Amino acid sequence: xxxIEQGAPGRIFYVRIHPNEDLLRSxxxxxxxxxxxxxxxxxxxxxxAHACLEVAGGRRLDLPGPALEIMSLQGExxxxxxxxxxxxxxxxxxxxxxxFHAGRFVRGRNPACMTIEVVLEEWCVEQRMELSDDAQYQ
Amino acid sequence: xxxxxxxxxxxxxxxxxxxxxxxxGVPVLQHxxxxxxxxxxxxxxxxxxxxxxxxxxxxxxxxxxxxxMRQLKVSTAGLGLQQAVFSHLRYFExxxxxxxxxxxxxxxxxxxxxxxxxxxxxxxxxxxAAGQPAIHCHALTVDRAGxxxxxxxxxxxxxxxxxxxxxxxxxxxxxxxxGDDPEICTPVFHPILSxxxxxxxx
Numbered sequence: 001x002x003x004i005e006q007g008a009p010g011r012i013f014y015v016r017i018h019p020n021e022d023l024l025r026s027x028x029x030x031x032x033x034x035x036x037x038x039x040x041x042x043x044x045x046x047x048x049a050h051a052c053l054e055v056a057g058g059r060r061l062d063l064p065g066p067a068l069e070i071m072s073l074q075g076e077x078x079x080x081x082x083x084x085x086x087x088x089x090x091x092x093x094x095x096x097x098x099x100f101h102a103g104r105f106v107r108g109r110n111p112a113c114m115t116i117e118v119v120l121e122e123w124c125v126e127q128r129m130e131l132s133d134d135a136q137y138q
Numbered sequence: 139x140x141x142x143x144x145x146x147x148x149x150x151x152x153x154x155x156x157x158x159x160x161x162x163g164v165p166v167l168q169h170x171x172x173x174x175x176x177x178x179x180x181x182x183x184x185x186x187x188x189x190x191x192x193x194x195x196x197x198x199x200x201x202x203x204x205x206x207m208r209q210l211k212v213s214t215a216g217l218g219l220q221q222a223v224f225s226h227l228r229y230f231e232x233x234x235x236x237x238x239x240x241x242x243x244x245x246x247x248x249x250x251x252x253x254x255x256x257x258x259x260x261x262x263x264x265x266x267a268a269g270q271p272a273i274h275c276h277a278l279t280v281d282r283a284g285x286x287x288x289x290x291x292x293x294x295x296x297x298x299x300x301x302x303x304x305x306x307x308x309x310x311x312x313x314x315x316x317g318d319d320p321e322i323c324t325p326v327f328h329p330i331l332s333x334x335x336x337x338x339x340x
Contacts, residue, residue, distance in 0.1 A: 067242030119216030
């Protein structure tokens with residue numbers, strides 16, 4: 001089902017994730033604690049002890065640490081079918097050889113190295129509507 | 139749940155919790171110091187403003203961002219660089235060495251002459267322990283040949299070649315102050331709820 005949403009920004013959250021804590025799980029747990037239905041990553045900076053990125057076709061890239069820099073992180077957190085917050089986050093990391101890798105961060109496989117800072121902005125949905133069956137694609 | 143339906147800024151800390159740990163078998167690190175009991179800090183703010191600011195040609199990234207923040211009277215922020223071309227970039231890459239205590243450290247600064255076009259970046263703005271502004275910024279750029287260049291920027295030495303754009307999410311319900319983290323033996327930003335919010339239940 002294709003849904004159009006209209007909403008407005010709400011609360012803003014600064015989250016510091018300490019070493020060895022998982023990136024996605026920490027964001028999702030924060031959303032659960034705060035009662036956040038939908039939020040968007042607005043800014044993030046930090047490092048990972050190990051990175052696992054999903055690329056096209058579902059293949060996973062496991063990138064060894066002990067340190068990889070997060071160069072960018074974007075995406076949103078919203079309730080999955082079970083009602084629990086689910087973070088869908090993609091980005092770019094730099095490894096110890098100075099090479100860059102991109103993909104979608106895999107839950108449970110991206111522990112923080114030194115620190116990860118994430119700024120989340122709440123998205124307060126005011127109305128939802130289904131995209132019309134006769135939507136005009138031109 | 140720590141629901142805060144009242145329009146109130148608040149902070150909380152997460153302790154050790156299996157809900158935020160990585161999967162079994164994923165490599166984690168043994169840092170040089172004792173693990174902090176706090177594993178996650180959360181600072182929630184209400185009514186914070188968002189600003190679109192210029193990154194001014196001929197200025198450094200640092201002077202340009204801080205000039206706008208001074209005018210806006212914003213001292214702590216999340217920063218999203220959206221559009222920038224650098225004439226010079228100074229940055230660190232990350233490295234490891236058995237000769238240093240932390241599990242990772244930065245290389246000596248790398249210098250690259252532009253033009254270097256921004257691809258993506260993330261940053262936060264806070265203060266040093268001495269109260270001077272500080273920007274924690276990682277950025278990826280691309281050079282004329284299409285090669286990627288980037289890392290942990292030194293914003294005071296990254297020169298803007300053209301006027302660009304950044305978005306600033308004010309975090310003035312809190313402060314970010316650089317301080318040593320005994321667990322990792324490395325200075326990082328420590329978040330602190332602003333004194334204005336320290337009355338009543340937070």
